[in-house]
Amino acid sequence: MIIAIDGPAGAGKGTLARRLAAEFGLAYLDTGALYRAVGVAVLDAGGDPADAATSERAARTLDLGLLDSPRLRTEAAGDAASKVAAIPEVRAALLDFQRAFAANPPSPCTGAVLDGRDVGTVVCPAADLKLFVTASAEERARRRTLELRGKGFDAIQERVLADMLARDERDRERKVAPLAPANDAVVLDTTDMDADMVFDQAVTLVRKKTIADL
C-alpha cells in the first residue's frame, strides 16, 4: 500500500501522514525534509539556494542524518527548500531515494506514506491512494504560526502568511513537478476541519480502497 499526500505548506499533510502511517503500519517519508535539508546545507556553506550547480552538488552529497534536525523546520529552511526545489537537477537527484523508499520501505513495513508536492504526480504516480490536502492561506498561516511558536520560534502570523504565499507561488509556478493535485487525487479541504476529522476521513478512504482492491 502506497499513500501519496500532496498539498501546499501548512495544510496538515505531515500530521495526517504520520497518523495514517501509525494506523496502518506503514513507513513514513516527509519528502519536504529532503528539500529542506538541501536548502540548509547550501545556506550553511554560504551558498545561494537558487544556484543550480551549488544546490545539485548539495543534493547529490546530502547527509540523510540531517533529516530529523529541528533546524529544518524554520521558515528560512522552507524558503531555501522551495528555491532548490525549482531546480530540475536537484529534483532528479532526490527522486531515486524517494522511489526506492516507496518500493522498499524499511522493514517490517510493507507499504509507505509519502507527503510532499509531487508525490502523486511524479514520485509515485501509481500510488494506491492519492490525497491532496489543502486549506485557506489564512488558516494555514495560523496553524503554521502556532506550530512554530510551539517549537520555541518567534513567529509573527502576517510574516508567516507572506512567506507561505511566496513559497506556494514558487511551488505552483515552477516548470518541473509543480504543486498540483494528480487527476485521480481526492481533494480534502481542511479549512474547517480539525486534525481528527481529517484523519477520520482519510482512514475511511484508505479502508474503502483496501476493500475495493480485495
Ligand code: C5P
Ligand atoms: O513540505 P515542506 O513545507 O517541508 O516542503 C518544503 C519545500 O520543499 C516546499 O515548499 C517545496 O518547494 C519543496 N518540496 C517539493 N516537492 C516535494 C516536497 C517538498 O518541491 N515533494
